[in-house]
Amino acid sequence: xxxxxxxxxxxxxxxxxxxxxxxxxxxxxxxxxxxxxxxxxxxxxxxxxxxxxxxxxxxxxxxxxxxxxxxxxxxxxxxxxxxxxxxxxxxxxxxxxxxxxxxxxxxxxxxxxxxxxxxxxxxxxxxxxxxxxxxxxxxxxxxxxxxxxxxxxxxxxxxxxxxxxxxxxxxxxxxxxxxxxxxxxxxxxxxxxxxxxxxxxxxxxxxxxxxxxxxxxxxxxxxxxxxxxxxxxxxxxxxxxxxxxxxxxxxxxxxxxxxxxxxxxxxxxxxxxxxxxxxxxxxxxxxxxxxxxxxxxxxxxxxxxxxxxxxxxxxxxxxxxxxxxxxxxxxxxxxxxxxxxxxxxxxxxxxxxxxxxxxxxxxxxxxxxxxxxxxxxxxxxxxxxxxxxxxxxxxxxxxxxxxxxxxxxxx
Numbered sequence: 280x281x282x283x284x285x286x287x288x289x290x291x292x293x294x295x296x297x298x299x300x301x302x303x304x305x306x307x308x309x310x311x312x313x314x315x316x317x318x319x320x321x322x323x324x325x326x327x328x329x330x331x332x333x334x335x336x337x338x339x340x341x342x343x344x345x346x347x348x349x350x351x352x353x354x355x356x357x358x359x360x361x362x363x364x365x366x367x368x369x370x371x372x373x374x375x376x377x378x379x380x381x382x383x384x385x386x387x388x389x390x391x392x393x394x395x396x397x398x399x400x401x402x403x404x405x406x407x408x409x410x411x412x413x414x415x416x417x418x419x420x421x422x423x424x425x426x427x428x429x430x431x432x433x434x435x436x437x438x439x440x441x442x443x444x445x446x447x448x449x450x451x452x453x454x455x456x457x458x459x460x461x462x463x464x465x466x467x468x469x470x471x472x473x474x475x476x477x478x479x480x481x482x483x484x485x486x487x488x489x490x491x492x493x494x495x496x497x498x499x500x501x502x503x504x505x506x507x508x509x510x511x512x513x514x515x516x517x518x519x520x521x522x523x524x525x526x527x528x529x530x531x532x533x534x535x536x537x538x539x540x541x542x543x544x545x546x547x548x549x550x551x552x553x554x555x556x557x558x559x560x561x562x563x564x565x566x567x568x569x570x571x572x573x574x575x576x577x578x579x580x581x582x583x584x585x586x587x588x589x590x591x592x593x594x595x596x597x598x599x600x601x602x603x604x605x606x607x608x609x610x611x612x613x614x615x616x617x618x619x620x621x622x623x624x625x626x627x628x629x630x631x632x633x634x635x636x637x638x639x640x641x642x643x644x645x646x647x648x649x650x651x652x653x654x655x656x657x658x659x660x661x662x663x664x665x666x667x668x669x670x671x672x673x674x675x676x677x678x679x680x681x682x683x684x685x686x687x688x689x690x
Contacts, residue, residue, distance in 0.1 A: 303547030304427025307627070310552035311559035311652075318560030330557055339508050351557045352634060355550045357504050357518040359627075362546045363452050364522025365539040372527050375446040384604035385446035388591045392447065392622055393418040393454050395590030396582035404578030409643070412636040413575060415462060416647055417582025417654060419455045419628030422448035423551060425621045428659045432666035436614065439607040444618050447591070455628050460516045463635040471509035478503045479520055486526035491534055493541070496525055513635060551627060558630045561648050571653060575643060579629070579650025584657045587623035592616050611672050617665035623658030625651055 317326045335345030342349055376382040396417035404410040425444060429436060482499040490496075500521040507517035527535045570576060595615055598604045607615065633647035 302427075303551060304421075304423035304425070304430075306548060306552045307421075307423055307555045308427065310555040311626070314556045314558070314560035315563075319563050323560075323562060323564075326560055338505070341511065342508075348557055351550075351554055352631070353508065353514045354504075356554060356631065357515045358542060359546050359550050359554070360456065360515040360518030361500060361522050362518075362539065362542045363456070364519035365525065365535055365542070367449055367453055367519075368522055368525070368527065369535060369539065370446070370449050375442055376449065380604075382446070382450070384595065384598055384607075385443060386450045387598050387603070388443075388594050388619075389447050389450035389454065391590035391594035392420070392587050392619075393451065393590075396586030399586040400578040400582040402578075403581055404574035407574045409637075409640075410575055410578070412463075413579065413633065413643075413647055415455075415458045416579050416629050416633045416636060416651065417586055417625055418451075418458065419625050419632060420448045420451045420587070420622045421624050421626040421628060421655070422452070423547065424624045424626045424655070424659070425662075428621055428624065428663050429618075429666070432617075432663055435669075435671050436617075436666055437607070437609040437672070440610050440614060440618050443607045443610075443615075444621065447618075447622060451622075452628075455632070456516065456519045459513050459632065459635065463632075464512045467511045468509055471506050472512070475503055475506035475510055475517070475520075478506060479524060482521065483524040486524060486534070491526075493534065493538055496521070496534060496538065515631075554627060554631075558634070558648070559652065561645060561652065566649075570646070570649065573646060575646040576650035576653065579633070579647055580654035580657070583623040583625045583629065583651070583654030584661070587658065588616070588619040591619040591622050595619070609672050611669060613669040614666060614671075617662050617669055620658050620662035620665060623662070624655045626655045629655070 314326075317323065330348040331346050333344045334347045334350060337344050342353065370376045371382075376385065397414045400414050400417050401411070404413065422445065425448060426441070429441060429444060478499055482496060482503070485495060485499070500517065503521055504514055504517040507520070508514035522535075525535045525538060527533050571580070592615065595606070596612070599606045606612075629651040630648060633651060634644055637643035637647065
């Protein structure tokens with residue numbers, strides 16, 4: 280009996296996850312709004328100077344002297360990706376993506392929700408010299424931002440859709456990490472890459488030998504981060520690689536669970552808002568509204584707003600029609616469409632990929648930022664309106680026996 284999961288504990292953990300994601304999403308919104316205000320105030324020049332002033336040594340010849348902006352984007356965001364990796368591993372091992380049946384619909388939806396925005400971006404901006412590299416910017420979903428907006432829509436949204444949105448966003452993260460590792464890696468330092476492989480193997484061996492002290496895994500992750508930084512692969516990928524070798528054995532007391540629970544508050548309430556504040560500060564001085572119709576911002580905004588909703592909603596409808604999966608329990612098609620709209624909130628990951636896509640081109644990075652903010656805002660507003668106005672399902676199938684996952688999310 281000691282090995283059986285505690286339903287109350289599982290419900291509390293899932294509710295805590297959804298509540299904390301919603302709270303951190305609201306804080307992220309506030310940080311982004313503050314960045315826009317500061318960047319367009321008399322403090323704007325000071326804001327930009329502080330972000331880009333030298334704040335450390337040269338850790339990598341490719342990056343040059345470290346600045347506050349680099350420490351946030353290449354250093355602290357590695358912890359964000361470590362948490363993302365831990366969540367991915369846990370969900371595939373024991374959560375909403377643990378079985379083939381559970382993961383089929385979210386994975387199909389996430390794949391379509393990445394492919395269609397990328398294709399739409401290429402259709403709009405791909406013909407312009409130098410803009411092809413931005414194809415992945417509208418492919419990502421910001422889980423914290425999306426869940427925060429979902430929370431604002433109230434309890435009328437069925438719990439099954441909260442779980443579906445979470446599962447799609449996590450599957451989406453897998454694709455985004457793969458894109459960062461493959462599409463935005465150029466010259467490689469093979470010696471540093473081999474050393475990183477040895478550190479990763481050592482961390483895996485620690486898990487196999489039953490090492491449970493967090494400090495050893497954190498030390499290994501820090502060494503891995505530095506070697507990946509030197510290798511030419513973006514340093515944040517080290518966070519996901521480290522998460523993959525953190526042991527999950529031991530239930531709620533496992534190394535993975537302890538590390539995830541320890542990291543989550545810092546990432547959700549400090550690192551992600553700090554990233555938003557450091558990267559959402561778009562100067563609107565002299566901004567011509569016609570710039571929104573330029574190929575780059577238009578491609579990003581169209582990919583997020585139109586591409587995401589089209590890809591995800593059509594994929595879900597076809598999957599259900601073909602019998603590949605079942606519609607989320609107790610949800611209407613209009614509510615599912617509202618969720619597809621919320622998946623167009625790219626924000627954190629889209630801003631991050633935009634910086635990787637156009638290194639050394641701050642003008643293009645700013646245009647990508649404009650498209651990300653516009654597309655994410657449109658998706659958030661439209662998704663909120665649809666979910667607030669969508670009538671709930673009249674009846675649930677077999678309402679006397681609610682689905683276990685729905686009970687877990689709504690308790």
